[in-house]
Amino acid sequence: MNRLRGWFVAAVVLGLMAARCWAGRAVAAESSDSYGVPQVKFINEQIAAGWADAGLQPSADATDGEWCRRVFLDVVGRIPTVAELNAFVSDSSVTKKAELVDRLLGDEYVDEYARNWTDVWTTTLIGRDVDNDMVSRPGMRQWLRRAFSKNLPYDRFMEELVTATGSNTNKEGVEGFNGATNFLTGKMEEGGVQATAKTAQIFLGLHVQCTQCHDHPFNNGKQNQFWEFNAFFRQARALRRFEETMDVQSIELVDEDFSGEGGDPNEAELYYDLKNGLKKVAYPVFVDGTEISKTGYLPGKTAEGNAYGVNRRRELAQLIKASPMMPKAIVNRVWSHFLGHGFTKPVDDLGDHNIPSHPELLDGLAAEFREQSFNLKELVRWIALSKPYSLSSRSAKGNLRDDPSLGEKPKFSHFYLRQMRAEELYESLLTATEVGESRVGGERAAKKKDEWLRQFIIAFGTDEGDDSTTFNGSIAQVLMMFNGELIKVATSTGKGGFLDRVATAGLKNSGKIDAIYLAALARKPSAKEVAKANELMIARKGDAVGALQDIWWAVLNSNEFILNH
């Protein structure tokens, strides 16, 4: 703790020295540069062409502090510490943004990077519901953490999820653990209807679930396409494995020969109900019309040594990998993560009926992503270093009408405000208060976070297990920020805690207020804010730490804190 305190004082003092030289300084011309990265150049050109077409003027660049806060939130899922912030702001190198992105994507932050993207993908792959006994969140997370720690190429990432076999839970006595199975274990009911819908939606950007019961009324989806896609999942089964006590111990995802309704794997027919009550047969056909063998047998060899059979999910993974939709879907998703809006809305619907805002940019980035061996960190680097990502969230005269919330297609002429995800808020509070323990994560920290997140989850009562969150700017969220346990901890004045350290670091009052602002908002207070803060100092009389607590509470509750800007 002493060591930590010493570090903190150093950081604050260093921070103030640095702060003096950067206050108000505009970002230098480097941001129009593409850092010698051709993909960044491509993004900048395409986006600028969009501005020219629409007659929009981009906003000025964000301040260094704003950009730094933004990139920490988006890459590692939390705001920067005061030390990290000051190191960036006081750096006068013209390539400092590229250097910071490199660091955030490098070994130094690998655990935090993995924690952040594990959070994002856990929600994408298995939703928020923490009570589904067909799914092990720890198992899912364990696999995701490993995947992101070693920057598993995205095609392999998809393939391992789509073709996974093994047990979903990592506990004693369970053999063959493979956390990737959790993507599908909870989606195998009724012949894998959910597995079909979610695989198409997440990895191909196609909404096929509407065509389950009928042809789609206004896009080209046909009912047979749903069931032909579904046929790829018919060899997969999720089996409950029991303990001696008869409690479910784990779920095992296995592939078995698929016999179809006639009981013969040579036929392997799957029937679905037409709207008129008749039945129709379906065999595995990919969304682009590619057929694979109709056999329901898994690969094997006859006594004579002749190979037969096919593993349908493996075939599917190969087809997804070869599809132009796969890189488009992930590029759109990652772009949306960083810029607040995808090229389409919803971000996972790239069907023909849903024209992207920047089709050439999307196609070009998708092609580059394939070219660069589906390297997710490269994709992150291109987007994080791009011009649109560097812009201020303050609208300018020339771009007031660029507002996707008005139903316009996004032009990215300024940064769009968005609220932190609940996970980002949680990690940011820990960071801002410098409670180091959970920064990196690990399963214990993740479970604690799950418990906290539970208060915001609303289930919709359907078999699809879809859910929503009240962490969306609602009263429930504000009440949590006003009075919740997490805020009580974050604003506690206990010895050795954040506020105590600020109070006892030997700073003047103005320095203390600065420290609080930098920690939460990555900027120094305005004159008006200093005046208000001083009123509080006076009102609390001699209780310096009490006054800091009030200011800190107000800062954490502000729009500026909760909104990624």
Add this chain to the structure above:
Amino acid sequence: MFQTPADMNRRHFISHLAGAAALAAPATAFTNSLLANAADIKKRHKSAILLWMGGGPSTMDIWDLKPGSATGGPFKQISTSADGIAICEHMPSMAKQMHHMSIVRSMSTREADHMRGRYYMHTGYVPNPNVEHPSYGAVIAHELAEQVPELEIPPFVSVGGGSVGPGFLGMTWAPFVVDSNGNVRNLDGGIDPVRMAQRLDMLATIEKKFIGEKRGGSAEDHAKVLDKTVKLMTSRQMEAFKLMKEPEAVRERYGATGFGRGCLMARRLVEAGVPFVEVDLGGWDNHAGIFPTLQNQKLPELDKAMSALISDLADRGLLDDTAIIWMGEFSRTPNINGNGGRDHWARSWSVVVGGGGFKRGVVVGETSSDGKEVVSEPYSSQDVMASVLASLGVSLETTFTAKNGRPMKIANSGRVIRELFS
């Protein structure tokens, strides 16, 4: 007016919060309304209660039975307190209340996906990537809130489910989501009122600065929700959420279930002046084993709570001012599938309405003998919404302006279902 210590504390708190709201303009309005003695809302006001059946209930097993048909399933029908209306045998208590309600048996919609259907039935619009439409709760709260200026709790409460959001009407009309036990989390931080007011004052300074920097609507929305939260924290009307204030016999009548408690809370909230309450009952997505699930679980829970709510509202003279809507996102296939379940079906189904200005005890429309077709004039989500609004006296000429500046007719220009009004 007696003064309890708690009451004094509240007034103390409020007086210190004067001017502490995050937005300057609403601050005075809100302070004034708080300082006026706002304890109870006595004058008449209109409300609506939506009983939302998440997952898509099989209406041909509940409100429009087809006994003897191949698609009909095993349930029998029983006669009810409304002349000529028969419903499912597993709804015996509702059978005694049907003179208060009417059934629309000629719903025909096209959205048979949960998310799309939920959105469509809540808003009257199909999902559109360019605009988010306001849901029932947001629209009705928006239109009726001025009848109850003394209301301090949010005008749109969703019990046990998330409902659908306020769309372009903005976060101030978002559902206030509570669980069916009425526990509002984090309501009290135990902070001294004087200090809390000072903190809010500091907070208002930061909020205003950021709003002034023109970074987009969510900055201002945040401040508005802050104001609403402060209002709610200081309100005695929060008592409406406390079901334990009800006699045990009453609680027992609604049933010791989530939905039972939700319905009882809906009654208390309507009494407190809340214009719109949604109560969720999920679990209707019965792709397998539908009949035992309905008979043993879903229908008993529904029957008990819904009948208690209607009879209670009627007994208290509230039913004429309270519209009730029972519906899900769609219904289920007339054909029974291989797993003894029914799948998603939107082409022919029923919703139930009552109370408010609705004509009661009538059946509107008809389906074919196997339940697969509507054989009378079909009605849509927009039509139901228009009818509900009409039953509350909301003008159907009301036009909203979406964020993009486009005019949007309330209820998507739905037609009022004539037979529901005499």
